[in-house]
Amino acid sequence: MTPLPPLGAPVDVPSGRPARPPEHVDAVVVGGGIGGLVAARTLVHRGLQVVLLEASDRVGGPVRGGAFGSLPVRLDLGAESFAARGTAVTDLAEELGLDVVSPAPLSAWGYAAGRAFPLPKAGVLGIPSVPWAPDVRRAIGWPGVARAALDRVLPRFVADTTDLGTLVRSRLGRRVADRLVAP
Numbered sequence: 001m002t003p004l005p006p007l008g009a010p011v012d013v014p015s016g017r018p019a020r021p022p023e024h025v026d027a028v029v030v031g032g033g034i035g036g037l038v039a040a041r042t043l044v045h046r047g048l049q050v051v052l053l054e055a056s057d058r059v060g061g062p063v064r065g066g067a068f069g070s071l072p073v074r075l076d077l078g079a080e081s082f083a084a085r086g087t088a089v090t091d092l093a094e095e096l097g098l099d100v101v102s103p104a105p106l107s108a109w110g111y112a113a114g115r116a117f118p119l120p121k122a123g124v125l126g127i128p129s130v131p132w133a134p135d136v137r138r139a140i141g142w143p144g145v146a147r148a149a150l151d152r153v154l155p156r157f158v159a160d161t162t163d164l165g166t167l168v169r170s171r172l173g174r175r176v177a178d179r180l181v182a183p
């Protein structure tokens with residue numbers, strides 16, 4: 001039997017700092033991602049004594065900021081946006097006193113092989129729908145286009161379905177997988 005991964009150290013919910021476990025506990029929240037933090041906060045607001053266990057040395061999961069290369073600004077490195085269809089996240093951000101910034105209406109750019117390029121407009125999960133479209137060519141070059149176009153003629157059995165990246169690599173080649181799907 002595979003042993004369960006070890007549980008992390010307790011975190012003080014309001015401050016996010018490591019904490020001593022309290023004598024009495026009403027609820028244990030495992031995982032200090034956004035889901036665990038919101039759950040723990042809701043329970044604390046209901047007057048419960050909560051312990052939050054986090055395996056890594058920081059809370060937030062993929063919601064995290066940090067430096068990127070030599071850029072002189074701090075960036076969102078993981079999750080950086082939220083859907084504005086409902087009000088749950090905006091209400092929470094307001095309660096927490098966070099500034100919400102509307103994204104600039106610019107296209108997304110990718111960076112690979114030492115240069116930046118606009119991510120192609122037409123496609124699914126980075127998989128281009130038209131491999132020879134000009135914006136795809138700019139991203140993966142002619143060799144990449146030629147390899148990706150082979151997808152149209154390769155027999156169906158040429159498909160490694162281990163995971164999405166491997167499937168794309170086997171059907172459309174390394175450049176599509178590494179430059180368009182991996183980002």
Ligand SMILES: Cc1cc2nc3c(=O)[nH]c(=O)nc-3n(C[C@H](O)[C@H](O)[C@H](O)COP(=O)(O)OP(=O)(O)OC[C@H]3O[C@@H](n4cnc5c(N)ncnc54)[C@H](O)[C@@H]3O)c2cc1C
Pocket residue numbers: 005006007008030031032033034035036037053054055056058059060061062063077078079080081082083
């Ligand atoms: C690169 C990236 C970009 C994303 N961008 C967006 C975006 O822009 N907008 C958006 O809405 N969503 C985005 N998502 C999805 C979003 O980040 C997730 O939906 C969200 O983080 C899920 O929250 P969660 O609390 O359920 O899990 P997570 O945030 O994954 O948190 C799980 C936590 O549990 C901890 N943990 C795991 N195992 C244990 C254990 N055994 N004991 C203790 N702790 C443990 C982990 O360390 C982690 O901190 C993105 C995801 C990724 C990976």
